[in-house]
Amino acid sequence: MSSKYIALPKGVSEKSFDAAIKEYRAILGEANVIVAEELLVSYNKIMIPDEDEHHTPSAAICPSSVEEVQRCLAVCNKYKVPVWPVSTGRNFGYGTTAPANRGQVVMDLRRMNRILEVDAELCTCLLEPGVTYQQLYDYLQEHKIPLWLSCPAPSSIVGPVGNALDRGVGYTPYGEHFLFSCGMEVVMPNGDILRTGMGSLPGSNTAQVFKWGYGPYLDGIFTQSNYGVVTKMGFWLLPAPPAFKPFVIRYQDEADIVQAVETLRPLRIANIVPNAVVIVHALWELGSMLKRAEHFDGTGTIPDSVVRRLVKENNVGMWNVYCGLYGSPEQVEVNWKIVQGAVKASGKGELLTQEQVGDDPVFKYRADLMQGKMNMREMGLYNWRGGGGSCWFAPVSQARGSETLKQMAMAKTILDKYGFDYVAEFIVGWRDMHHIVDLLFDRTDPQQMKAAKACFGELLEEFSKAGYGTYRVNTAFMDKVADYYGPVKRDVNRKIKLALDPNGIIAPGKSGIWATGGKVI
Template identity: 60%
Template sequence: MTTRELAHVPDGVSKEDFLAAIAKFEAVVGADNVLTDEDRLTPYFKTMMPVADEEYAMSAVLQPTSTEQVQDIVRICNEFRVPVWPTSTGRNFGYGTYAQGNAKGRRHQVVIDFRHMNRILEVDAELGTALLEPGVTYQQLVDYLEEHNIPLWVSCPAPSAIASPVGNTLDRGVGYTPYGEHFMMQCGMEVVLPDGEVLRTAMGGVEGSNSWQVFKWGFGPYLDGIFTQSNYGIVTKMGLWLMHKPPAYKPFYIRFNDDDDIAAIVDMMRPLRLAQIIPNAVVFAHALWEAPAIIPRSKYYDGKGAMPVERIEAMKAAEGIGAWNVYAALYGTPEQIEVNWKIVTDAVKALGKGEIFTAEDMGDKEPFAYRAALMRGGMSLQEFGLYRWRGGGGSMWFAPVTVAKGSETRKQTALATRILNKWGFDYCGEYIVGMRDMHHVIDLLFDKTDEEDTKNAHACMSELIETFRSEGYAVYRTNNAFMDQVADCYGPVQRRINQTLKRALDPNGIIAPGKSGIDI
């Protein structure tokens, strides 16, 4: 039995049993790939949520190198009832959902870190498909395509260089190219189930099949979806569709000066999205989302509470930032772009407000430059400027979904601003437009080193969730601290079905207990 020192032992597991499990983990992945001492674990449980980081401390981190090792890890966890939380390439600072969980009574879980399972297994340049392990990063995939001169573009979130395509897709994240609905562009999974068996979804279950990455559905019930935002299995391979590089690309920016313009903007852009004139996810960034990319908050306001309206207006005028800043792009042949550009500019002219700019106008000026790169899959860490805006290391993303109608966006913006300002926080928000829906992404920034600010942030987030639910809105992702509250928004029937599936697939409840409010 191992003589390791243990920083923590999982709740409900004896120290003797956990030491026995650690010895078996070492036999599977090697002692160097089993982390148990405090110094090596601490970086894994630093959070930006308004909670004590110690509540999210884990007992060990395991770093497997193969699917077979993951199978063995799961079997050992079942043997000793050790809860295990898989993570791809790190934490998601906005939602915190790639890190370890904190289910009630299930603290100090073991974490699987997939950093060593980082192989790009296959890329088909003709079909535009890729097969990846969860440790592959967006930067690694882009570098691979460039190194092999493969003319495919990757759709990525912002900021994305160190993030995982598999991890982001499993959490149903979005990007900014025409392939920006990432789960829609997923095809085929390899999943280690809680009993250690391996499932290959859709055509992957057919021996010798060459269509695993091209036909999503296979035969019978479609299963891939149940492994997203869930704890029913551990995905060890995933197929993705990549976009062929177009002959021409034209990013553009429209600046609107008044907060109330948001309704007219949405109603102008929606028909262009539905008609695929603009094929990518359009972004409507508010001034207080735009500014952190280029300036510190203290340049215009260094006081307590929400930034006053007059200071926001002074900032907008001095920095040339719109109340709303719209980013979109055209893709295709030069001839197609010329036709569609006229349609776009005519729509802006007909609206009678908004100033439109192209790459020729903006050059490398920020934040246009990083937005233009993002809409063709370019890597950037520019958006991390949000975390410098207020300082103090606290951040939570509140992301309610709404329909792509101007009246709804005006209502959501006013509602969110009122609640945030009430608790002393700025409205730092943007809308990401799908075809008919809009992801309203708000970063609740606070000072985690300040006890009162942290307490207010927790209360503010809870009020946002409950108030928006009362208006018929709910978020599509959230951080670990609020998963139960968000799960309640979707009603008892869905929670009961999720629990039924969990009990059937994972009767010992070992995989990520509490993820998305799901436990046995």
């Protein structure tokens, strides 16, 4: 390679990039502007079925303050250098830290990691982007503040700001994370600082308690987008309930999922069960504790007969539904009776409590997530197939039993065609379900890489044709998904982009939004 950089931003000459790097260094110091190949390795480590080189960053810059972010964006505008902002940068299975396109500079916000405020009475907090869930959890413990946070499964090592900005989910009653955010500070592409909602009003102390402010509600346009760099975000925290009762309902037949959804939906909508109900397929449970090669050495998808045997041997259900009850002991007792009655009336499912499952580690990990405790067990999924390949296929549907069987059949047919296993769960929000399929493959095997890419493309295509859009997608398929959502949506997104960021310096291509040009898949 003749260049001293491992990649260059599209359309930027090496000379211009030299000048930009020099200016970033003047702002951030040598150590916080990274261009050496060996130091950029972690910024280019992806799990998705796409070539690393499509996502190779040209550099990483690590500001430590809002003012440094502003000054870096001014340099970006001057030299037309695009930056890809990340908060904790662990968007595993969606692109991790690496930018959507080769040559973008990663703006790594991990140094901005202050917990600015926790209000124990109003149950709110204000965080910088680099704060991890572990940090917030430790803070609450150390200060004996009886509040629970809500985290996604990789819990300790990821963070509330990045997760909520990508509209990620957790498992407590506050599990729809963006819904429970309140107020943002955003550095706009021209360097202006926007405080959303009540935050715009000088002297207001209501930014973390009233979401809407005055006029159009803007916070949503900074999620899954590239219209600004979010430098602070407020969240609501859950008062620790006096009583918490996690439970699991195990179903032994795949078709029983219809009954599971029909039984749980009314309880969920009525908030008897107030948290996101997770309906976990056997292969997800088994995948987080076993290695596939030790149980099946044939080719293609693991056969149903092997799955059924492993289900018996490992004492899990074909579907495993995890929920929690929260409130005073009296409330929990009343709601528990309602749950028992509903499950009994459905005629299906084995209802088990903490006491009945004992120290089952799988139950413990689900119970931990349902109370916002750190637990990394789900990372075990990467031992199932090995080789580090993963991408999440995440179509949304109505919370109806009939939708589950239809979606499962569609997903299994396509996965089977390419020899991948159905490692999946359904997460019942309030009235919707996210069907989450972890497409696991060996990234070191070129054939599996190719097959996984084709398989993922076909899943998107067939589900979109059937009217099932994905709620979130990895960086290799953002344009494709933007197309499925139609030309008008794409056009509006682009017009906003052009108005706010005419030079296209922030995360070009994020969610298929470009100021100019674009990528063809």
